[in-house]
Amino acid sequence: MVHIKTTRNSEISENQVTDEKVYRQRRNFIRTGVATSVGISLASYFPVLAHAAVSNLAERISGARNTRSLDEADELNSLEDITRYNNFYELGTGKEDPHEKAGALVTDPWSVTIEGECEKPGTYALEDFLKPVGLEERIYRLRCVEAWSMVIPWVGFPLADLIKQYQPTSAARYVAFETVYDARNPLPGQYSPVLKWPYREGLRMDEAMHPLTFMAVGLYGKTLPNQNGAPLRLVVPWKYGFKSIKSIVKIEFTEYEPPTSWNMANAREYGFYSNVNPEVAHRRWSQKKERRVGELFKRDTLMFNGYEEVAHLYADMDLRKNY
Amino acid sequence: MRSPGPRKIRWACKPAVHALLLLPFASLLTGFFTNSLGVNPVESITHTSGDWALRILLMTLAITPLARLTRSGWMIQFRRLVGLYCFFYVLLHFLTYLLFDLSFDFGDLLEDIIERPYITVGFAGFAILFALAATSTVAIRQRMGRAWTRLHQAVYAAGILGVVHFLWITRVDDTEPFIYGFVLVILLGYRAAKKLQKKRGRTPGRMFHSQKIRTP
Numbered sequence: 001m002v003h004i005k006t007t008r009n010s011e012i013s014e015n016q017v018t019d020e021k022v023y024r025q026r027r028n029f030i031r032t033g034v035a036t037s038v039g040i041s042l043a044s045y046f047p048v049l050a051h052a053a054v055s056n057l058a059e060r061i062s063g064a065r066n067t068r069s070l071d072e073a074d075e076l077n078s079l080e081d082i083t084r085y086n087n088f089y090e091l092g093t094g095k096e097d098p099h100e101k102a103g104a105l106v107t108d109p110w111s112v113t114i115e116g117e118c119e120k121p122g123t124y125a126l127e128d129f130l131k132p133v134g135l136e137e138r139i140y141r142l143r144c145v146e147a148w149s150m151v152i153p154w155v156g157f158p159l160a161d162l163i164k165q166y167q168p169t170s171a172a173r174y175v176a177f178e179t180v181y182d183a184r185n186p187l188p189g190q191y192s193p194v195l196k197w198p199y200r201e202g203l204r205m206d207e208a209m210h211p212l213t214f215m216a217v218g219l220y221g222k223t224l225p226n227q228n229g230a231p232l233r234l235v236v237p238w239k240y241g242f243k244s245i246k247s248i249v250k251i252e253f254t255e256y257e258p259p260t261s262w263n264m265a266n267a268r269e270y271g272f273y274s275n276v277n278p279e280v281a282h283r284r285w286s287q288k289k290e291r292r293v294g295e296l297f298k299r300d301t302l303m304f305n306g307y308e309e310v311a312h313l314y315a316d317m318d319l320r321k322n323y
Numbered sequence: 324m325r326s327p328g329p330r331k332i333r334w335a336c337k338p339a340v341h342a343l344l345l346l347p348f349a350s351l352l353t354g355f356f357t358n359s360l361g362v363n364p365v366e367s368i369t370h371t372s373g374d375w376a377l378r379i380l381l382m383t384l385a386i387t388p389l390a391r392l393t394r395s396g397w398m399i400q401f402r403r404l405v406g407l408y409c410f411f412y413v414l415l416h417f418l419t420y421l422l423f424d425l426s427f428d429f430g431d432l433l434e435d436i437i438e439r440p441y442i443t444v445g446f447a448g449f450a451i452l453f454a455l456a457a458t459s460t461v462a463i464r465q466r467m468g469r470a471w472t473r474l475h476q477a478v479y480a481a482g483i484l485g486v487v488h489f490l491w492i493t494r495v496d497d498t499e500p501f502i503y504g505f506v507l508v509i510l511l512g513y514r515a516a517k518k519l520q521k522k523r524g525r526t527p528g529r530m531f532h533s534q535k536i537r538t539p
Contacts, residue, residue: 085362093496194495293363297426
């Protein structure tokens with residue numbers, strides 16, 4: 001019998017995976033290659049030019065220049081770690097389900113609806129949506145509420161760049177996000193009512209505008225794999241992972257704090273803010289320590305996941321109450 | 324043909340029982356050293372050892388009713404062995420937590436026991452099973468007499484604590500702990516029914532028979 005190897009959408013063959021060493025060297029090369037970086041940053045300032053210079057998204061992603069490199073105490077997690085250990089309940093509640101079921105998520109065509117308190121509401125095709133923003137790479141820690149963490153090289157753009165495009169009005173005090181959900185054709189995990197679909201998340205406007213708040217479209221210099229929330233996901237590195245909503249189809253500017261999925265499911269355990277905070281325990285388990293995926297022993301969890309520059313956003317708040 | 328005596332069955336089955344109950348441990352061990360326990364191997368060990376501890380505890384509790392219902396008294400002789408394997412997996416579960424989650428910090432252990440209810444009940448279950456395993460030898464059993472029987476009835480409490488521990492830490496899909504809970508309720512129900520009959524001094528067959536006659 002002829003052996004036919006079938007490949008799932010989510011699978012990446014060996015030769016496609018950039019060796020991490022090569023990958024890091026390439027980052028360095030790009031960072032120091034003045035000509036390249038000038039070209040790309042110029043291109044990002046002129047949307048039309050950007051479109052002409054790098055017409056397809058994959059090329060833009062691979063050409064993204066690093067703007068936040070690895071912190072000293074961290075080591076990048078492998079692509080395998082990042083793509084085979086996910087919480088993405090739309091594709092199943094097991095950690096490996098999203099990898100196995102990744103093919104069920106269809107990301108092309110994709111459009112994003114902008115609504116609520118802004119000057120330019122509408123539904124935009126992903127390509128058009130991404131045209132005006134310049135892509136960059138940022139290496140962030142991700143801390144899950146379940147007390148594990150990873151270090152991930154995302155490619156994307158600051159959420160603030162996007163928000164400015166749609167000109168929120170003075171009434172817009174919050175930004176709400178929604179994950180893809182088609183009740184007539186749900187994703188494998190959406191048959192089960194573990195959460196109320198669609199998945200919802202939200203940020204206060206100042207959190208959304210903070211320069212650390214990021215929208216990712218790529219990972220390890222390639223298009224974002226489905227199980228990581230393709231084609232467009234939020235990354236808020238100082239908050240627990242579930243705040244970083246995946247596969248976004250709707251962004252709404254609201255006057256009042258929007259409902260968020262985990263808070264709706266269990267308000268005592270999951271607050272709206274959900275900032276990483278070793279001093280405030282989850283109702284059932286401690287948040288003092290975390291297991292960095294790839295390590296056997298736990299390490300200390302850092303306040304705001306080590307991103308202390310956001311502390312001022314919560315200066316007047318009791319973080320025990322506003323967990 | 325005469326059925327083989329308990330000694331013969333013991334001789335034939337004991338290696339098989341050992342082999343079967345060591346299987347999950349063997350697969351964990353090979354998985355750990357071949358690096359095939361997934362992206363988070365410590366989590367895999369914790370979950371697998373906890374799952375098997377509960378499953379084997381339920382198996383232990385099922386032996387007596389099963390032996391009675393099928394009139395296979397020879398099964399009883401494996402009850403202690405199976406029970407000790409339950410403790411083996413509980414110990415593995417606890418030591419994984421103590422070593423990899425707490426790095427042997429006993430202050431943190433104490434804090435967890437006091438402040439985290441799922442740890443409190445889990446640890447209580449562990450303590451019970453520890454006491455049962457420590458008093459499981461024939462010599463101790465004989466010396467303790469009736470007190471031994473009373474002490475070892477605590478295995479049901481350990482079962483309840485185990486299920487509650489599992490339910491308490493589950494974040495979304497609680498199907499599995501509920502299945503274990505359901506099996507435990509059936510086993511407890513059987514025991515309670517037995518006790519009731521003993522009080523009334525009737526065997527189950529007669530009880531049902533007399534009820535039938537009374538029905539108009």
